[in-house]
Amino acid sequence: MPQRHRASLWSQLGRVLAAALGLVGAALLAALLSAATQSMSTLALDTPAASPSGPGTALSTTAYAVEAPSPPPSEPPPAPFSPAPAGEQAQPPPAPAPPGVEGLPRIPPWLKVFYRGDPSRKVVALTFDDGPRPEHLSRLLAILDRSHVKATFFFVGIQAEKYPNWVRMTAQAGHEIGNHTYDHLRLPLIPDCDKGPEIGRCQQAIWDITGERPRFVRPPGCELDAATLRAILERGLVVAMYDVNLRDDTPNLSSRAILRHALACVRPGSIILGHSNVEATVDMLPDLISALQTRGYRFVTLSELAAETTAPRRVSAPRGAGSPRASSIRAPRG
């Protein structure tokens, strides 16, 4: 092949290659431009119409947030376990004050079982169970009236319905009326489902007669089990125990013996348990009142005693059935 023709062939080949390279480059350029356009369209679709932090600032965050899976909602951490003090474990939260007790001294909400008032105060509460009964009650009310002493009477519902005038007279004299159940049954011995109605029916009977609702329940025989305690507390009532038992339901006990025992046992904050239908108790009552007043004691109702009682250092569950030695509310020392 002559030299001239060979040069011309190389020249044509070069032009073809250049044209081919130009086409590839153009195609590459077109592909790059297309990809860039698509990318911008995606971002524009994901861009929120308006962002609280300014237009455009949340662009990439929003776009990725749509794609990223959201973490599962986490449960709140469990509350740290803190055991309640002994004796408070089975107790529901305090119930609001029921109607019919407005204007009365405020019972501290922590008070659930009341054995004794503040031991630093020379106050004492007289309580009388098992009324109303006509025998001796008139004389008892007259003695209290003469001495300007207010007491607390735990009435039995069925007796209250039988003698409503005695209930009314007692309440109108300024004494406090407590709940001693409707039938005076030993509550731990009856079915659990009957415990509440025994308390509720007595509440209703006294409410119907006096327009006031008792705030304290004294279980007959001061016998208390867990279900009885629950039935009382869930009605917003307080269990009324005692620390001085006159033991005046003992047959043939003389009034002198009852008085001697009472004066030996009473201490500041005492709750004295007696019976309104026992003649010997009514006989010795003037002497008991005057002796304690001479010692500087003031007589109050159970609600007043509770209102003057400061928070206990420790509340223990009762050990025995109403025994004054059963573990009691212990007020702070000093």
Ligand SMILES: [Zn+2]
């Ligand atoms: Zn009784």
